[in-house]
Amino acid sequence: MKILVTGSNGQLGSELKLLAAVYKTFDFTFIDVEEVDLTQADSIRSYFAAKQFDFLIHCAAYTAVDKAEEESRLAYAINADAVKTLAEVCVEKKIRMIYISTDYVFDGEANQPLTEMAVPSPVSVYGKSKREGENHVLSILSNAYIIRTAWVYSTFGKNFVKSIRHLASQRESLGVVCDQIGTPTYAFDLASAILQIVEAVAQGRVDEPGIYHYTNEGVTSWYDFAYFLVRESKLNCRIQPISTAQYKTAAVRPKFSLLDKSKIKATFALQIPHWSESLKVCIEKLSS
Numbered sequence: 315m316k317i318l319v320t321g322s323n324g325q326l327g328s329e330l331k332l333l334a335a336v337y338k339t340f341d342f343t344f345i346d347v348e349e350v351d352l353t354q355a356d357s358i359r360s361y362f363a364a365k366q367f368d369f370l371i372h373c374a375a376y377t378a379v380d381k382a383e384e385e386s387r388l389a390y391a392i393n394a395d396a397v398k399t400l401a402e403v404c405v406e407k408k409i410r411m412i413y414i415s416t417d418y419v420f421d422g423e424a425n426q427p428l429t430e431m432a433v434p435s436p437v438s439v440y441g442k443s444k445r446e447g448e449n450h451v452l453s454i455l456s457n458a459y460i461i462r463t464a465w466v467y468s469t470f471g472k473n474f475v476k477s478i479r480h481l482a483s484q485r486e487s488l489g490v491v492c493d494q495i496g497t498p499t500y501a502f503d504l505a506s507a508i509l510q511i512v513e514a515v516a517q518g519r520v521d522e523p524g525i526y527h528y529t530n531e532g533v534t535s536w537y538d539f540a541y542f543l544v545r546e547s548k549l550n551c552r553i554q555p556i557s558t559a560q561y562k563t564a565a566v567r568p569k570f571s572l573l574d575k576s577k578i579k580a581t582f583a584l585q586i587p588h589w590s591e592s593l594k595v596c597i598e599k600l601s602s
């Protein structure tokens with residue numbers, strides 16, 4: 315089973331690289347911008363010309379949410395146009411695509427967990443570009459998997475967990491937004507879920523393409539997440555709740571993005587760890 319992973323230097327790609335050692339029957343190829351620049355359709359097509367894969371796990375994306383507001387052309391080129399080209403290549407080469415998407419396709423106005431049936435209505439350039447990517451996948455491929463996730467962190471790359479630990483080690487107090495609700499996702503858990511799905515499909519045990527939601531279990535705010543993180547990291551910094559209005563960002567963030575994971579759990583018999591347990595695992599790795 316030949317699997318291509320894009321965005322291999324990113325958080326999710328790096329976790330998939332670690333897990334690749336466990337899935338010995340899979341033959342992984344990992345690529346990032348050095349191998350294929352996704353802004354270049356020709357470069358995508360020529361990469362695939364002489365190669366064959368069974369699955370494409372597409373993790374690469376333009377993920378700078380605030381910068382996307384001023385670099386919208388680049389965000390769309392990577393998150394939408396490149397996805398269209400990749401989906402077309404997948405049709406031609408009969409490759410099964412797993413496309414990673416985001417809770418930012420929603421506007422945050424819901425007040426109950428968002429199922430896969432909820433209507434997307436993105437409010438930021440990043441969210442809109444990722445939704446356009448989803449639409450390309452849905453219209454070009456009938457057998458793709460779209461996995462929406464949220465609040466991703468890991469020991470790799472830049473993320474909220476690493477930023478807060480860094481700031482909390484230098485400051486006496488820190489204000490963190492308390493009125494945005496969701497669930498964090500440890501990229502290691504998501505990587506593990508993706509490979510369980512690929513394995514189930516490859517073995518013919520389950521194959522129900524479509525949209526799925528995945529985060530860790532539980533629900534929290536960025537404030538509570540940071541509070542727990544600082545306490546568990548044994549850092550001496552007071553975490554104070556502030557409102558979204560007090561923390562201005564270029565991009566509007568959904569104030570409620572709790573994803574309902576019932577479908578992915580039932581379809582693939584997944585056990586999903588609670589966010590606090592996974593955060594402890596990540597803290598331990600970061601501390602050692």
Ligand SMILES: NC(=O)c1ccc[n+]([C@@H]2O[C@H](COP(=O)([O-])OP(=O)(O)OC[C@H]3O[C@@H](n4cnc5c(N)ncnc54)[C@H](OP(=O)(O)O)[C@@H]3O)[C@@H](O)[C@H]2O)c1
Pocket residue numbers: 320321322323324325326327346347348350351352353372373374375376377392414415416417444462463464465466467471472
């Ligand atoms: N991070 C989150 O909180 C979050 C939340 C919801 C959904 N997601 C989605 O989850 C997926 C994985 O996210 P992540 O956190 O692992 O992202 P990440 O750490 O930002 O990694 C993205 C990867 O894409 C690569 N990339 C960017 N531009 C490229 C280009 N032009 N050509 C080729 N590769 C390019 C990056 O390479 P360079 O580093 O060299 O630029 C990086 O390795 C993405 O689809 C993202 O939209 C993420």
